[in-house]
Amino acid sequence: MATWVLTARAALAADTVAAVTPPAAPARSMTEILAASPPSAWRPLNDDHTLYMQLPGGRVVIELAPALAPRTVANIEALVRLHYFDGLWVLRVQDNYVAQWGDPDGVRKVPDTMQKLAPEFSVPLGAAAFTLLPDRDGYAPQVGFVDSFAAARDPGTGMAWLTHCYGAVGVGRDNDPASGNGSELYAVIGNAPRHLDRNVTIVGQVRQGIELLSTLPRGTAELGFYDKPPQRVPITTIQLASEMPPAQRSRLEVLRSDSPTFTAVVAARRNRHDDWYLQPAGYIALCNVPLPVRAMPATTP
């Protein structure tokens, strides 16, 4: 009965079939909004601050956010230039939480000058750089986006911080806040653990390939650590995109969070008006806002 495939596809097409709010206008899906977007609504990933993590399954593309964690991003990039991560491991995968990588056997040396680093749980940021999401949030006074990274802000202090949404990349640390030097990293692979916000320095966002981490076997030791070394997942290399030959780079662009197209996408997802949805939510949580990524058009130089 082909109808059951239809049932499945129709029910779940719901997620991509969305519409902007005005009931008079024809409903536009997110796909349609993106298809009609001008080139100016997109920006290429910044290759100077983008990491490629090579796993057995393929490449994970992580864009770093130096504006929100300048010292920590610089430390990580310095470690990458030292080939610190090459040959290390994904050592922990906890279901509905994080995948984490680093040096479980202590085979690598972090240079003495890079061992300790003052954390960057939040940073001063001008209001102009922050695209406000009007929907209220339980964890922060304001939420929104900075250069296509999900973030929060305290307008009273002018401080901003990246938030633990799906695919966010953060810095593992010990009880000492200065112990988070960037040599141990994790990515969020489950429901947003926003309680970690401002307790960890977040440094960026997986822009492509998160499924290479989210499908890894869960560790069975406490907290999802792999309890036997053969279970670890080898990292061939972590490299800066800008150090790769252009032909080997992932030519990706992300929707600009300060573009009208982005505002239209958010509105379409906040209230869905297609034939499937009967109850538009009238609200969207920060970590449910999509950050569309696509291959750069072939004509772009």
Added chain:
Amino acid sequence: MATWVLTARAALAADTVAAVTPPAAPARSMTEILAASPPSAWRPLNDDHTLYMQLPGGRVVIELAPALAPRTVANIEALVRLHYFDGLWVLRVQDNYVAQWGDPDGVRKVPDTMQKLAPEFSVPLGAAAFTLLPDRDGYAPQVGFVDSFAAARDPGTGMAWLTHCYGAVGVGRDNDPASGNGSELYAVIGNAPRHLDRNVTIVGQVRQGIELLSTLPRGTAELGFYDKPPQRVPITTIQLASEMPPAQRSRLEVLRSDSPTFTAVVAARRNRHDDWYLQPAGYIALCNVPLPVRAMPATTP
């Protein structure tokens, strides 16, 4: 350098090291609170309304919630008794969204009388049955728990509904709301897609084994459907726990959401005061509240 393992473990132990709020009292972790809990804080899963889905990787245990979807749960249980799902497939896995199972090739017949079913997007529920979570929510007037299921409620109408948190199990449907008869089901494997609330009938919650679904390869066709039949994941059987010999049942119990222990757990997770956390959140989102499940003590009859 063993210190890096320590770094990893310390940073991430943070998730299980939590404390109740009063600063005068010694901080108790969730683990400690649970270890000190009385037997009355727990209830066994209801075997009359619990499904075992047997996948190649093991058993997924789904507890149904007849109080919140009586007709749909009855339909699903009737299909299970007809062995409807045995030999069918997980046919779609979309990253950060859902894993879905059913009959992609239409090899099964749903009895005519069970084809259409009025949806149960919300149901009348007495206020007494609802354990309120005081933290505000963006998607619903009130959120909380009904018999250890995450739920929402409109006090103005007295209607309640189950919510799309991680591990929630819902009913796929076509545009016709009555097309959701329970023969096509999905489980949430990503950040809570709360916009689906009240657009789909949710029927229960995965109590054990969600990682057997969340680690499945993502489908590469549109919406995460497997584009080739060999990619599908076979379902050996879906059976009711109560129809299994007692020795073959998963003897599990869930923390009662109307117990003082549960209230203490939620408080400990809302504000974490151990040595690792520097910034307690002061808030907890509905879908970040844990619903602890454990093996029944051996002494329980």
